[in-house]
Amino acid sequence: MAAGKMDSEPIQVETPSVISPDSDGGGYDCDFVQSPPDDLLCKICHYPARNAILSVCCGHNFCKYCLDCYLHSEVIDHSNCPYCRENFQSVPDKRTTRLVFNLQVFCPNKSLGCSWVGELRSMEDHLNKNSTASNIGCLFTEICCSNECGVVIQRRLLEDHLKLECELRQVKCEYCDSTGSYQWIIGSHQQECLKYPMECPNHCEVGHVRREEMNVHLKECPLAIVKCPFAVVGCDIVVRREERIGHMKEAVEQHVECNKEAIMELERAKTALEEQLQTKEQELADIKDMTKKFKEYLRATIDEKDRELGNLRKRADVLEERLKVNDQVVAASTNEIEHFKKVIDEKGKELNEMKNNTDILKEQMTAKALEVANMKEMTESLEKVVDDNSKELNEMRTNAKERDQVAQESTKQLKEMFEQELMKLREEMKTTKQQLQHQVEINEQLQQDLQCYDIPKLLPHLIGTGSQVIPFVIKLTEFENVKKTSNCWQSPAFYTSSEGYKMCLKIRPNGLGLGSGTHVSVDAYLMSGEHDDQLTWPVKGSLSVQLFNQISDSNHGGLVKFRFDGAGIACKRVKGREISANGVYVDKFIFHKSLYAIDDKYQYFKNGCIFLQVTDFK
Structure with a gap:
């Protein structure tokens, strides 16, 4: 396109890509049949003016978009005409707009083969729809596939693409009645299609078999590798199905020996089971x-x-x-x-x-x-x-x-x-x-315990209670009264073994130290015993104590270990008195809320009593 030049440096405005006459933007950048007259050109972008505006001072035309960009620029004195630099006044120029619409232009797809020529005002209709009855638009316009497969293609090639090339076109499986996209059919569907022909993995004479019939075929395929029928009794030979009968005839003696060994093994197993x-x-x-x-x-x-x-x-x-x-x-x-x-x-x-x-x-x-x-x-x-x-x-x-x-x-x-x-x-x-x-x-309580507990499971604990030798169960009755009136309750004495250390526990319902007011605290003390002369001093070991669950013989709580590490008065032999001056302390034996909690699996506080179980000393 030929365009006139100005002596002054023109203002550069971005040329719009949209060619619609009604759209906002600079002049029309089209392939015109003849060069547009100079009086139809915008003096800013030098393209045929879109929505032309006439300058009263000099009579030149400007695109409405280009003039607005000029007037709103912060680096140019926009009070003067952009062409003649005089005091600027403007009016819409409908005549110039009409003449621009009458200009003859080629189709933008001319290079692709479109031969359409027409007025500028008809170009948008040509690109969007054809003037003929087919009403499909320019055949050379590139559009997206209607199946949204992502391919951009000329409108004239779209039909063949949809029928033959589109990955998302709807097709029918050639082996079954399933219908879906071409991509799905040749992909995941054929991996699962029951009618799809598959080659026998044994390469037998049958050749291809439908997927749904493959399992039946493999059970009958003469070339399939199978185990000997006597594999259950020890024969480890594998042969082709068609050779199995011959193998059975040749290995009769071997199979008889296998049967004998299997029978003997069954007899031994039977004896062991008896x-x-x-x-x-x-x-x-x-x-x-x-x-x-x-x-x-x-x-x-x-x-x-x-x-x-x-x-x-x-x-x-x-x-x-x-x-x-x-x-x-x-x-x-x-x-x-x-x-x-x-x-x-x-x-x-x-x-x-x-x-x-x-x-x-x-x-x-x-x-x-x-x-x-x-x-x-x-x-x-x-x-x-x-x-x-x-x-x-x-x-x-x-x-x-x-x-x-x-x-x-x-x-x-x-x-x-x-x-x-x-x-x-x-x-x-x-x-x-x-x-x-x-x-x-x-x-x-004993009668209630007999009704509540499983007798075989409770037997070890009751025996331990009577002997005062670990394992040993300690019962603290009237727990709430002890909690209100006393700071400490001392348990009966017990021995860690039949000839072991003599010990006792001191239970503090109101807690001690870090557990004061919130927990039950328990202390373990050494006592003067009958076997002290034969024992090793100082004491080294851990005494395990837990809170006894009064519902069942499980879910016991608060398991702690009182560690006698051999250091301090708490681990030395008691002489000249009944009980040691110091003990091993556990400030937070069990939280008060956990003690009074009731569940269908555990209950530690019942009928005003709690039980402490001394399990072992290691």
Whole structure:
């Protein structure tokens, strides 16, 4: 295309790729049949003006897009005309736009073979649709495949592409009735198509067989490699199917020997199984016998506890009788004291009467002094008697006071003695009642345990409880009361073995150290034992303790190991005292929330009790 040149340097504007007359952009960059007149060209981009704008000052045309770019530029004084640099004013130029639309142009696909020539205004219609009745657009325009296979192709070649070349075209499998894309059919479908012909892997005379029939064919293929029918009895020869009969005829003796060995092996296996069966039957009989003995042991234990309970009740009755007798003794002593008081009162009255009589006699003797002058000796004798009686009376009074004091002290001592004896009897009665109640709770707990636990599984733990030798189960009753009233509870003593170290545990329900208030803490202490002279000191080993699950013989919790590392007082032999001054501590044995938690598999706190199981010492 020829275009006029300007003396001044034109502003460069990017030429749009869209050729639609209505689109926004610079001038039309098309292959015109004849060079456009110079008065139709934009003075900025030098292409036929799109949406032409006429400059009033100089009469030249500009594209609307190019002029807008010029007016909005920040580096150019856009108040002046871009061509003549005068004060700029503009109006739309519809005449120029119409003349540009009338220009004759070639199809953009001319180089590809399109021979279309027409006005510029018709180019968009030509490219999008043809003016003929076929209405398919320019045949040389490159478009994307309608199946979205990714191929860009000329419109005239699209039909052949869709029928013969497109990977996503719909085709039918030549072996079955399946329909799908060509890519799927020749790919994954033919890898699975049951009708697809496959060559026999043995290359037999049949040649190709359908995939769905291949398994049946391989079971009958004469060239297939198969095992000898006597492989189950030891023949390891493999031959082709058609040669199997010949092999069986040739190897009759070998097969007979294999059968003999197989039969002998079966006989040996049968004998071994019978021996195992006998062993298992014997073990089952032993288990039944042990279970029976254990039930008898439990029944005997319960009977023994019942007898002890009866003895305790009898002892309580005897103590009640003794208490009644003591009450009677106290009553008798009280009566005797009252009798002593009455005797003293009577003696006092007699002394008063004697005093009164003495005074009367003195008056009579004074009045009759003259009359009884001859009776002076008698009077002196009588006065002596009176004096003696007075002394005796004074002595009696003194003795009476002393006896009264002795009686009061005796009465006080008797009362104190009786009160102490009564307190002892009451404490003994209270202790006996608590023991009776505790024994009843133990019996009830034992019966509950017998109902809840599997007897064969619980046997080792019950045996350990009785012997006080590991394994050993410790029961802490009234856990909540211990938690409220005491900081520590000491377990019964136990031995790590029949001739091992003697130990005990101290349980702190409220915790200690890092576990204070949130956990149950447990301490392990050495004690002075019977076998200490034969043992190795200091102690080295780990004592394993866990919280016992009261629902079943599994899911025990809080397993900890008290490590005696041979260092410190806690590991040395205990001398001069019953228990070591220091122990091995576990501050966080079990979390309080975990202790009180209840699940269908475990429950550690039940009926106010917890159990600690000492499992081993290694």
